[in-house]
Amino acid sequence: MSSMCLYEAKDPDTTHPEYIRITELIEKLKPKGILIERARYDTNPNVARLISLNGEKILPAVVVNNFVMITGRYPSNEEVRQILHVSDSLIERKTHCGCCCIPGFECDE
Numbered sequence: 001m002s003s004m005c006l007y008e009a010k011d012p013d014t015t016h017p018e019y020i021r022i023t024e025l026i027e028k029l030k031p032k033g034i035l036i037e038r039a040r041y042d043t044n045p046n047v048a049r050l051i052s053l054n055g056e057k058i059l060p061a062v063v064v065n066n067f068v069m070i071t072g073r074y075p076s077n078e079e080v081r082q083i084l085h086v087s088d089s090l091i092e093r094k095t096h097c098g099c100c101c102i103p104g105f106e107c108d109e
Contacts, residue, residue, distance in 0.1 A: 004083055006074065007041040007061040022074045025091070034084055 041047045062070035
């Protein structure tokens with residue numbers, strides 16, 4: 001299994017929709033034993049070197065097995081699924097079934 005780490009700015013915008021999406025995804029995968037780590041950019045020499053050359057605009061940076069794969073954005077759900085070899089059912093949120101469930105909550109079926 002691959003390991004994924006997100007290198008972020010010292011103070012990321014925690015209200016940004018993409019930050020919220022990736023946070024929810026991390027929390028959803030954690031109980032399944034699939035970990036996506038978060039770290040400050042200055043803890044990885046490869047990311048720090050890229051920042052010295054290009055500035056902080058390359059953040060967030062996604063590192064997989066010590067290889068910088070994505071810069072300047074968070075990975076899409078599909079990219080996370082492919083990189084970590086995770087099934088669609090673990091990544092995509094179930095939609096409301098329209099029968100017995102309460103709208104706004106995930107269905108159990």
